[in-house]
Amino acid sequence: MYQLTAIFNRSCLSDVLLELKERAIEGVTISEVIGKGGVAFDDAGPVELDENIRLDIVVSNELFKEAAKEAIRCNTRDLGKGSGKMWVTPVLEVERIRTGETNEAALRHNDSDERALHFDSYYTAIDTPAS
Ligand SMILES: Nc1ncnc2c1ncn2[C@@H]1O[C@H](COP(=O)(O)OP(=O)(O)OP(=O)(O)O)[C@@H](O)[C@H]1O
Numbered sequence: 614m615y616q617l618t619a620i621f622n623r624s625c626l627s628d629v630l631l632e633l634k635e636r637a638i639e640g641v642t643i644s645e646v647i648g649k650g651g652v653a654f655d656d657a658g659p660v661e662l663d664e665n666i667r668l669d670i671v672v673s674n675e676l677f678k679e680a681a682k683e684a685i686r687c688n689t690r691d692l693g694k695g696s697g698k699m700w701v702t703p704v705l706e707v708e709r710i711r712t713g714e715t716n717e718a719a720l721r722h723n724d725s726d727e728r729a730l731h732f733d734s735y736y737t738a739i740d741t742p743a744s
């Protein structure tokens with residue numbers, strides 16, 4: 614299991630989320646962050662920090678990790694310098710709190726009741742990578 618963290622401009626968020634949906638990747642955490650790609654403190658003191666979106670996605674395998682990276686890449690890289698950064702960290706354990714399911718089972722969305730609630734959903738696949 615992997616956690617993909619990506620920092621990018623807020624203007625790209627809708628396109629990234631749509632692309633993730635089209636790649637059957639569900640389950641995201643979104644935060645508003647400030648930071649700097651380069652030096653954040655110079656002779657004059659702290660430099661002005663950039664406001665960005667942070668997206669965290671936990672996926673169960675390599676295939677979904679690469680799909681998620683490409684979804685972010687292709688919707689953010691056209692902004693030039695400062696387009697953002699993303700990185701991957703290993704995830705040791707995941708638990709769905711409601712059921713106690715762990716790891717891949719906790720990342721799979723296969724509740725029939727939930728599918729019924731979202732009958733007009735784009736997805737028909739039983740398994741999604743991180744939902
Ligand atoms: N090494 C890092 N560690 C943690 N966060 C980082 C790191 N580098 C960049 N960030 C975060 O990503 C945001 C976007 O970084 P940015 O795109 O400017 O990276 P960069 O390496 O400077 O690339 P570029 O040369 O395109 O500007 C930063 O504002 C910061 O929040």
Ligand SMILES: [Mg+2]
Nearest residue numbers: 650651694695
């Ligand atoms: Mg930069």
